[in-house]
Amino acid sequence: MLNIYLLFIVYLCRMWLRSKRSMSQLSDEQLVARYRDGDDMDALAFLFDKYLDLIFGVCMKYFKQPQDSEDGTMAVFEVLVVKLKTHDVHNFKSWLYVLTKHYCLQKLRQRGKTLTKNSEDILMQLVDEVHPDDVYLIESRENGLRECIQQLPADQKRTVQLFYFESQSYVEIADTMSVDKEKGRSFIQNGRRNLRVCMNKKNGEQGIK
Structure with a gap:
């Protein structure tokens, strides 16, 4: 009886290793599709294991406690x-980073923590151009973002700071800047576009793809 049990365990281990080797040959998009379309929990587990360090790193950044x-x-x-069943995910790694970050922020708010926006929040707004490879790369890009903000024309710089860092609405920005609402919106849109151009240039200079 014991021999049969051991043989069964060996069989399961071999099947698991074979499945893992098969999963490693698939892209993130293919693994996501296998889970979404076929309820393949092995595909989801493989993705989770693949980015386990990223998830834990983001949690440590916000919670500070292991x-x-x-x-x-x-x-x-x-x-x-x-x-993952209800969202259309094109870049799983970027989406997972944002999902984890939002979870952490939500938990901190539930604990009564006061949270303020920082330059990382703007980076995530520019996610189409600046895909986060991991939490450490995101942090390294924040310095470049601050430099890019300083290079914006005065009106764009001021409205970007009011919108992202002080969470002012378009109406509040218009009042603060003594301009109409559409003008304030235009400053923000142009500022965001110039930030993207500046960040792409910096990423190219640093060899970041």
Whole structure:
């Protein structure tokens, strides 16, 4: 009886290793599709394991405590099970970073933490041009973003700061800047476009693809 049990365990291990080798040959998009279309939990588990360090790193950035970060990492997996079924994900790594960050911020708000926007929030607004490779790369790009903000024309710089850092609405910005609402919106849109150009240039100079 014991020999049969051991043979069964060996068989399961071999099947798991074979499945893992097969998964490693698939792109993130293919793995997402396998989970979305076929309820393939092995595909989801492989994706989670692949980006486990990224998820834990983001949790540590916000929670500061290993135990809270471990709990947060497992909670993100539970969120993944649901949200990956309902969201159209084109860049899984970027989407997962944002999902994890939003989870952490939500938990901190529930604990009564006061949160302010920072330059990372603007980076995530520019996610189409600046895909986050991992939490450390995002942080390294914040310095470049600050430099780009300083290079904006005065009106664009001021409206970007009011909109992103002080969370003012278009109406509030118009009042602060003594311009009409559409003019304020135009400053923000032009400022965002110039930030993208500046960040793309800096990323190219640094060899970041």
